[in-house]
Amino acid sequence: MSTTPTTPTPDSKAPHYPDQVTGMYILARALKNLGIDTMYGLVGIPITEFAYLAQMEGIRFVGFRHEQQAGMAAATHGFLTKKPGVLLTVSSLGFMNGLTATTNATVNCYPMIQISGSSVREPIDLDQGTYEGLDQLNVAKGLVKAAYRVNKPEDIPTAVARAYRAAISGRPGGVYLDVTTPCLGAIMDRADAEKLFFQPVDVCPAMVPSPESVDRAVEMLASAKKPCILLGKGAAYAQVDDKIKTLIESTGVPFYPMSMAKGLMPDNHPQSAISCRSTIMEKADVVMLIGARLNWLLSRGHGKWNPEGKFIQLEIDPKEIDCNRPIAAPVVGDIESSLDAILAKLQGKKMAMDPDWVPSLQAESKAKNEKFLQRLVPQTVPMTHWSALSAVKKVLEAHPDTILVNEGANTLDDTRDAIDMFLPRHRIDCATWAIMGMGMGSTVGAAIATGKSVVAVEGDSAFGFSGMDFSTICRFNLPCTVVIFNNGGIYNGIGVNPSNNGDPAPTTLDVKARYDKLGDAFGAQTYYVTTPDELLKALTEAIASKKPSLIDVQLAADSGKESGHIGYLNPATLIPFTV
Ligand code: ADP
Ligand code: MG
Numbered sequence: 001m002s003t004t005p006t007t008p009t010p011d012s013k014a015p016h017y018p019d020q021v022t023g024m025y026i027l028a029r030a031l032k033n034l035g036i037d038t039m040y041g042l043v044g045i046p047i048t049e050f051a052y053l054a055q056m057e058g059i060r061f062v063g064f065r066h067e068q069q070a071g072m073a074a075a076t077h078g079f080l081t082k083k084p085g086v087l088l089t090v091s092s093l094g095f096m097n098g099l100t101a102t103t104n105a106t107v108n109c110y111p112m113i114q115i116s117g118s119s120v121r122e123p124i125d126l127d128q129g130t131y132e133g134l135d136q137l138n139v140a141k142g143l144v145k146a147a148y149r150v151n152k153p154e155d156i157p158t159a160v161a162r163a164y165r166a167a168i169s170g171r172p173g174g175v176y177l178d179v180t181t182p183c184l185g186a187i188m189d190r191a192d193a194e195k196l197f198f199q200p201v202d203v204c205p206a207m208v209p210s211p212e213s214v215d216r217a218v219e220m221l222a223s224a225k226k227p228c229i230l231l232g233k234g235a236a237y238a239q240v241d242d243k244i245k246t247l248i249e250s251t252g253v254p255f256y257p258m259s260m261a262k263g264l265m266p267d268n269h270p271q272s273a274i275s276c277r278s279t280i281m282e283k284a285d286v287v288m289l290i291g292a293r294l295n296w297l298l299s300r301g302h303g304k305w306n307p308e309g310k311f312i313q314l315e316i317d318p319k320e321i322d323c324n325r326p327i328a329a330p331v332v333g334d335i336e337s338s339l340d341a342i343l344a345k346l347q348g349k350k351m352a353m354d355p356d357w358v359p360s361l362q363a364e365s366k367a368k369n370e371k372f373l374q375r376l377v378p379q380t381v382p383m384t385h386w387s388a389l390s391a392v393k394k395v396l397e398a399h400p401d402t403i404l405v406n407e408g409a410n411t412l413d414d415t416r417d418a419i420d421m422f423l424p425r426h427r428i429d430c431a432t433w434a435i436m437g438m439g440m441g442s443t444v445g446a447a448i449a450t451g452k453s454v455v456a457v458e459g460d461s462a463f464g465f466s467g468m469d470f471s472t473i474c475r476f477n478l479p480c481t482v483v484i485f486n487n488g489g490i491y492n493g494i495g496v497n498p499s500n501n502g503d504p505a506p507t508t509l510d511v512k513a514r515y516d517k518l519g520d521a522f523g524a525q526t527y528y529v530t531t532p533d534e535l536l537k538a539l540t541e542a543i544a545s546k547k548p549s550l551i552d553v554q555l556a557a558d559s560g561k562e563s564g565h566i567g568y569l570n571p572a573t574l575i576p577f578t579v
Contacts, residue, residue, distance in 0.1 A: 015187045023153035023186045024050040026193055028057045028113070030160040031086065032199055033421040038062065038077060038448060040070040040441075041088030045132070046117040046181040051088060060477060062448060064441070067094050069469040071101020071114065073439025075174070076428055077449040078111040082204075082239055084167035084175070085445065091181075096139070096519070102174035103143040108176075108431045109234060111172035113163045114144075118178050121151070123328040125421035130131060135146040139179045145173030153186045154196060161200040168204045172237070207316060209333030217288070217312045217329040218349065221342075224286035225255045225354040228273060233260035233431065234291020234316070235414040238335035241424045244290065246343060251351055254361050256280050258292050259429055263421030273361045275368040280361075281305050288312040291335055293434065294324040314338045376418060378532040382556040385410050388485060389538040392457060399453070399543055403428065403446045407439050408459020410492075410560035411485045415457045422540075437465030440472065440482070447478040453543055454479070460486040460509055467518065470550060474522035479546035481539065484515045485553050493557030494578045512558045519550030527533065527551045 015022050023138055023535070027050060038060040043051045051061050064070035074085030084106075089312045095116040105112040116136060125129035137149045144168035150159035159177060161375035167175045219226055229248060241264060248255050248265060254273040255265055265272065273280050280287070281303040289311060292298070299305075310328040313321060314335055321330040331338045379387040392415070396402060400422040406415045406429045421427050428442045443456045463484050473480045488492050488511020495505025516526035525536035525547050542549035558578075565569045 004569055005398050009404050013187060019189045019190055022188075023156060023179070023184045024053050025118065026153050026156045026188070026196065027160070028054040028059065029193075029197060030157040032057045032059060033157070033199065034160060034203070035083065039086045039088050040064060040073040040445065041075070042067050042070055042090070043088070044090040044094060046119075046184055046384070047088055047090055047115075047418070049186060050117075060448070061088075062444065063473070064444075064469045064472050064513070066466070067097035068437065069114070069441035069444070069466050069472070071105070072099045072466070073448070074111040074114075075101055075105035075112045075564040076107070076445030077238055077547070078105065078167070078172070079108075079428070080425055080446060082111070082168070082237065084111040084113045084164055085113045085449075087112065089114060090132070091116065091118050091132045091136065095134065095136050099140055099143060099176070102140070102176060103468050104431075104433055104435055104438070106143065106145050107433045109237070110174070113141075113165040113167050113177055114176045115163075116179045117184060117495050118180050120181055121220065128362075129350055136284075140176035140178070141416060143178045144173075144426050145321045147176040147178070149178040149180070150248075151180055151183050153183055153188055153193070153387075156183070157198060161198075161203075161363075165200065165203055167371065170207070171320075180378075181355040183388075186406055187235040192304050198366045198439045206337050207332075207334045208332045208337045209341060211341070213329070213333075214338070214345055216470060217314075217331045218342055218345040220289055220310060220312055220329045221251070221253070221351075222346070222349045223352045223490075226284050226357045227286040227288065227353060228280045228284040229253050229288045229290060230280075230292050231257045231261035231264050231290050232260060232292025233579065235335060236261045236264050236291070236425050238291060239317030239424075240336045240339055243336065243339040244341065247339060250343075251346065252353060252357055252358065253351075254280075254287075258297065259416055260427055260431060262291070262416075263426045264423045264424045267420035268422075270362065271358060273365070275365040275372070276361050278303050279364060286312065288314070288337075290314045290496050293320060293432075295560040296310055298430070299324055316344075318442060332362045345411055347574040348430035372417070381531055381534075382554055382559075383436045383532065384556060384559040384575070385485060385487070386418070387532050388553050392483065393418050393420075393533040393541060395536060395539040395543065396455060400426070401452060402426070403452050403454045404545060405439060405443045405446060405454060405456040406458075407436055408511060409459075409460040409461070409490070409563060410487075411457060411459035411462065437461045439463060440466035440469035443480050443482065444469065444472050444476070444478060447473075447480050452479075453546060454481070455539070455543065456480065457481045458482060460482050460484055460488065460513070460515070461490045464514070467515075470524070471522045472520065474519075476546045478548060481549040483535075483539065483553060485555055486511060486513065486515065486553040487559045488557045489514070489560075491562045492560040492578065496532070496577055498577065506575070512554060516550055516552040519548075521547055522548070528554065530554045
């Protein structure tokens with residue numbers, strides 16, 4: 001992308017510094033003005049110089065090896081900070097690679113802005129064939145929350161303000177900002193450029209729910225016999241942890257966290273119903289959803305709701321209400337304003353909750369947890385997922401302030417179930433789309449956004465999508481440890497090719513691969529472990545070192561099954577394809 005012999009900029013005049021500036025300078029200043037302090041991306045024509053200018057303006061530039069991972073980092077940065085994460089891409093392929101992550105951010109409601117350079121418009125519009133020509137704005141439009149193109153340098157501050165507002169106001173999401181090559185390179189007198197900047201006011205306005213909706217919700221919650229509060233990643237994103245704690249503890253209502261809401265309240269809290277998902281679905285008479293959608297994760301093959309049950313939904317996007325099930329008490333507003341109003345209304349209110357409800361959930365949790373822990377006893381070598389997790393659990397639960405990034409099939413499901421979380425926003429995973437290939441990007445984004453240590457627990461297949469960006473962890477010397485559960489395949493490593501032509505099966509990868517050597521290539525601290533004891537020692541040492549580390553965990557090839565816990569999503573065949 002950066003190796004074209006000539007720079008195809010129509011106006012290749014250089015500005016006279018310091019009296020003149022370019023569109024690129026205006027873009028960097030406009031981002032800085034809005035408090036953007038970090039940008040993730042991969043440079044090349046036409047945005048290389050812009051990245052340097054951003055660095056000159058004090059914006060941190062985190063350069064990646066693949067735009068998709070830079071985008072995953074920006075999205076994770078947005079989720080953790082409540083400010084848009086920024087991704088910078090080159091035109092055409094770089095734009096397309098990044099767009100995958102921007103689309104994923106939109107599905108997951110993470111605020112993010114993808115800024116991409118784009119080619120000169122005229123030959124694109126006439127389809128004449130030009131360097132990296134693509135009608136990027138129109139490609140992006142159907143996939144993101146909002147998309148804008150800026151053609152003139154004078155419009156850049158407005159474009160940046162619009163993109164910023166679109167990304168974080170209302171339901172957060174991914175925004176695409178297209179900046180054409182002529183606009184990036186356009187020259188202006190500095191004095192004129194300085195007059196363009198303005199400070200946008202109230203970029204993420206509060207959205208206060210109507211008093212009637214609050215009354216309705218409070219009445220319904222207070223009169224419920226078997227209520228439950230269901231927390232989603234919107235609740236984690238909202239950063240109102242104390243208010244959520246107050247709501248749960250003052251009402252005594254049990255709670256169930258979705259995957260990325262784990263830790264918003266400690267998983268071992270006495271009101272946690274995390275082990276009682278089906279009981280909650282079948283028996284609760286009122287479920288209060290806070291920043292959670294009733295999408296595929298909470299319907300279809302994932303359990304059946306009590307047909308008599310009612311829902312209260314605290315949600316910022318009015319279009320979400322009734323989307324899968326009727327919502328008896330919608331509270332449309334931002335979670336903070338909604339909780340303020342609900343907590344005020346609940347003051348002195350008597351709860352009608354059945355006194356046996358929470359104790360019965362606690363008894364169920366105790367029995368299930370004891371049974372679950374039996375799985376985690378270290379077993380034979382080579383290890384299964386569970387024996388490896390017995391070690392990971394001990395180390396991570398002793399370091400609760402470590403952020404856990406997690407993807408894979410069995411590696412995702414089993415790790416989520418095994419590792420308790422105790423702090424908000426400490427679990428990042430493949431979220432609503434259930435995609436693979438967010439690992440290294442999200443690890444970098446989490447470490448840069450928070451300065452905390454990050455541990456990524458990756459299936460070997462999942463790691464393959466983003467593995468090269470382990471080098472980004474090393475280049476930026478981040479306190480991150482990547483743990484690869486290698487069972488040699490997608491789901492497992494015992495697939496059989498039914499044709500016997502000597503090729504590997506479609507699910508087969510590399511059970512003998514030494515991923516630790518990949519880490520060696522970039523100067524990381526590396527380990528190859530075959531027992532839970534070795535894994536425990538390696539992970540403890542890696543976290544303590546705060547250095548880029550990679551642990552190759554050798555599992556048995558037959559550990560793991562198709563689709564983890566959700567086999568119903570994958571149509572079955574009559575051909576036996578594993579040994
Ligand atoms: P989970 O997968 O954890 O259930 P989802 O991503 O499905 O979470 O749902 C998150 C919901 O939270 C989305 O519907 C989103 O519109 C909503 N949301 C995000 N931020 C806020 C906020 N600040 N206030 C209210 N709702 C929010
Ligand atoms: Mg695997």
